[in-house]
Amino acid sequence: MAAMSFSPAYRPDPRFQGLGRDFADPVEAADFPQTILRFRNDRAAATVGLDGLSDADWLRHFGRFEPLPDNMPTPLAMRYHGHQFRVYNPDLGDGRGFLFAQLREAGTDRLLDLATKGSGQTPWSRSGDGRLTLKGGVREILAASQLEALGVPTSRAFSLVETGEALTRGDEPSPTRSAVLTRLSHSHIRFGTFQRLAYFDQRDLILQLVDHVVETYFPHLADAPDRAAALLETTVAASARLLSRWMAAGFVHGVLNTDNMVVTGESFDYGPWRFLPRNDPNFTAAYFDHSGLYSFGRQPEAVFWNLQQLAACLTLVGDQASLLAALNGFSEAYRLALRGAMLDRLGLRSRGADADVELVNAAFRALAEGGETLRWEPFFFDWFGGEASEARALAGPRARLYEIETFLTFRGRLAGFEPDRPERLADPVFQRPEPEELIIDEVEALWAPIAERDDWAPLYAKLDRIEAARTAYQLGRTSDEKAAF
Template sequence: MPVSERYRPDPRFAGLGGEFADPVAPADFPKTILRFRNDRAAATVGLEGLTDAEWIAHFARFQPLPGNQSQPLAMRYHGHQFRSYNPELGDGRGFLFSQQREAQTDRLLDLATKGSGQTPWSRHGDGRLTLKGGMREILAAGLLEALGVPTSRAFSLVETGEALTRGDEPSPTRSAVLTRLSHSHIRFGTFQRLAYFDRADLITQLVDHVVETYFPHLADAPDRPTAMFAEVVSRTARLVARWMAAGFVHGVLNTDNMVVTGESFDYGPWRFLPRNDPNFTAAYFDHSGLYSFGRQPEAGFWNLQQLAACLVLVSPDQSGLIAALNGFSDAYRAALSEAMIARLAVTSQGGEADIELVNAAFKALAEGTKLDGGEALRWEPFFFDWFGGEASEARALEGPRGKLYQDPVFAAFRARLAGFAPDRPERLENPVFGQCEPEELLIDEVEALWTPISEADDWAPLNAKLARIESARIAYNLYG
């Protein structure tokens, strides 16, 4: 097969043994229609040279990649779902397919699936994914990457020709198998399962694996569990902060949906904010608002508490775990300040100056929603209009929200912004900033993109949207 010299297989997870995963066979799908392939992501792991037929062989029929895992592995884990512990979880409709090194960074990256068939952990599920669900994950991952959020990347989507019945959308509906590329699929719930069975030996083994595989700079730490946990706290704080700056609501922040490397993944009932609303929820079944936009930091902290409770079994000094956990709040605030400064594309001044600007931005976002009946200011256009800070003032005031920004509720924000220089102002020369509106993904547009696929098998609007999101990613270049 035409892999490049950048393809470097390194299947490490399988070496942990049978307590961590189960070998499984992929479903034999009646059809394999390639709907999406992410050649930019594939190039990072040396797989962009595959023909479409080879791509389907590996990412629809799941023939092993050269030198990689000989068989897919359904990972074992437990988790809290809406804070109720569930010991019957695990990869029920997906598996770890392969692991390989990223060419530029040398990071270990997983290729894993969703909708690839039943496993020992499927319970009564069919192990499948709807085509619409696959489309939604492509969109979510694409825009989050553009907005600088650490995220898995949708790698492949293949329509599989089965008619699925679902209770939350018109059925029968079309089916698909998705492959995602991500840094890790080791969940908080992976540790929870081992703690549930009181297997301190396996927790120690998993800690060593995580440190040596993902955090090698911690290899000489005298207390590896605590050092690893502190790293996970920091990465989780960064992830949640960037969700908040992006106006993103994950929707299902269970402990099996958070990974130790601090990446966002497994996109189900996600939403982007229409406008600033701390109570905005993504999942129709989240009746209490547990995972609402404003409660996502709380959810991240609570999930870290559950991980810490597992590590108590193997850490020689519990005070270190407590100290690391208590550091989440400061780490989150610092990460949120950094993320908001990046989204406004201004140069950090550090300390209180940054904090005051961030507070002024949040206040403007909140008060701006109260104008004109609460519909005036949307989340994403605010950051688009003021990208580059004062350097974009004329653009903002001449744009579709110009009159709005002249309202007194924006005076404090504009005054704070005036003291900040633009960061890499050459970015404003990109044609994207000549447009009136940014790329958003509000629910009405998502539904509108699905309609032509559902009714006429017309993928052109989706492909055009993905091209615009990619243009935005290049233009924003948020973290250089």
């Protein structure tokens, strides 16, 4: 490996392995028949000093999973339990993925994980083959890219390598193509990581994990008299912020199980996700969610329920009154975060709590009134910047809709609000008649040419347009704000 492949920004810091064998199992990646590079995220790679890798070296590390220098010597399949659709499952764990490396992020010094999906069987695979379909990898790239563009804290799709195996799946035409995905995220320590330890009443290991999370991710809590309660309070706030961003983005995760939520508050592991085509609280993403447990409108309930399960685990090592107080802070934290998320989606500066709340309520009423006529994303696109965009909105394809009473009320509430970073409105993105959306029909349309004739051009073009939107939305943000991906 040529030394020049790694920039000075490459700073390995493999912390998780120090927790020991009670938390993960050493594993090996599958020996794939092929490794064909389909996607590499050089923007994300630059933040951890890996953008200088040649394609050949990239495939060695993210197709064959040769260890990165001075990093984890062997991948680790993490152990955890979890509630799946409110049913406790003690047979979980990384069944088709592993933690591959940990690195410091340039500029912020945050610890980031490189972890996989589809890298082969582990002790936790049960009857699964440990693989990922190529289509599943493409869908995760799209979901993560769009969410990042819309300001949602999310993992980033880092690499997608096609692996040359034919997979049989019950929910898509088979045999289908296979792939291995690598994602970059702030943490993979799940609520279910704590649940596993509580299940076995391993209080000493819960304390060890609490200390690890505080010292690794939240060092400002190191002197807290009750680290468990301080950790829960921080995770409640991070989860409320994540939820608020999902709701403002019209995003439905689909499988909000406790093993799919992490203590640092990022969205990750995108399976049957959907973006709302139109306002619909009952809209579900997973075809198997027959009761609507994880529908769009029930996501706040689902996140709070999951936080309750985390709190229950921490009662084994923390003060119950302090934990309850932290948990009870969720409602207010979510209310404040949602207000901020909606203002951010509308590109506006705050005018104070009362005016902000009135505007946000008017926006939700307008979305509801739009019904089948108004798509979710174009509403925010048309009115991004508030009154400064009124002429653009009223000259666009939804002009007639914006003249009905509910929208007139919303437009009245916009009065006095100033654009946040108004220079963004001059970006070419806002000169287009339509925004970048990602509803399911387009996802299927992007996959079709890949499946039919191995044509990746439409996907890459879509990713370029999403990146243009992300750049436009983030224009003028500080480095700290940009780090909250």
